[in-house]
Amino acid sequence: MIQYDRPRRRFAIALAAMAGFIDAVGFLSADGYFVSFMSGNSTRLGVSLGTDPASAAMPAILIAGFLGGVTGGALLARWAGNLRKPVVLAFVALLLLCAAAGRLFALPALMLGGMVMAMGALNNTFQRGGEVSVGLTYMTGALVKLGQGLANALAGQSNSGWTAWAALWGGLLCGAVLGAFVQDRMPMGCLWIASGWAVLMVGVALRLPPDPAL
Template sequence: MDVIADSEARLSWVLAGLAGLVGAAAFTVTGGYFVTFMTGNAERGVLGFFTDQPTMARAAIFITLSFVGGVVVASLCRRHLWVNHPHGATVLTTFALVVASVVDLIMAGWDAPQVEFVPILFVAFGIGALNTSFCKDGEVSIPLSYVTGTLVKMGQGIERHISGGKASDWLGYFLLYFSFVAGALIGGLVSLVISNPQMLVTATVISAVVSTYTYTVADRTGVLG
């Protein structure tokens, strides 16, 4: 992130915000499931069996598998189908959220007190796919929901700045982190106004808007290349 405010960085902030918002939507409308925090799911998947929470442990394991599945499917599509269309990752995320919303409405209805677990698996799949939006040489260059890694890089950048570097060594990572948190904050505020299934639908609509942007603007200008 040598250039803080180039087009790729700005788009990463938008998508990180989307990841934060979707993560907040899933967390607030369920019993506290994480669809962006795979470190937490890894620990919960193990420790839940030792703390009399086997249901949460199994849920964490399935969410992790769905997340990885989203990464794998999006990566396969990127290699074989989206060679010149990297916007496909965001489209796949939106498609997964649409499926999640439809499945939840079928299972629980519009006014249900809580979103069902099965739709959350599709949400996790979508977040996994979203994380493949920025790739270089077959590897993710900007992990959108990997906040731990972002903070580590930010901390290292701060050290470089202190040791004679410049603010750009860490500011880009801070803005990526801030965007994710801002998205989560917006999701939390929205959850205070609308009910649980409607929250998932709202996240889907926002994702569709972002996907439209990546398709009509970012992809055509080569931002995601």
């Protein structure tokens, strides 16, 4: 986060909020499984394999779907070059529209598949040297960097960057609160809202200047 300018930081926070929104909707729709937090699904896979192997299919399928989304998004990002951000986000929007259609037509596999692949693809939005530079759907790394930044600030180091990581985490948290609220009150509309959010982010991405060399 700290290597990016203010517009890109705000953009990353908005995308993290979108990820939080979608993950909350997925969590409430999939009996406590996640569509973006694969560490949690990996733990649940391990627990299932150790205690009840028959229940391991769900987390395994979600992990595979997330991996497929990351792979597909990475290939698109490589093909799109300087248009990486809007192209990846257009792919995310398309997958979320598929998920919304899956809920509308009572097709849970399509709904969850679209959500989990969208969250995997989303992580290709910010890259440096061909690798993810800002994880948008998982916050463990952000919290580690937040803690390190706080330590640096307490030690007297200027510009430790902790506020940027705190804002990224806060964005995901606020999005999750909103997603849970909307899922609870209008479950048939929440994925259409997420799709519209992703389309809006495509427009924002198109307005950003090209990434500087990092």
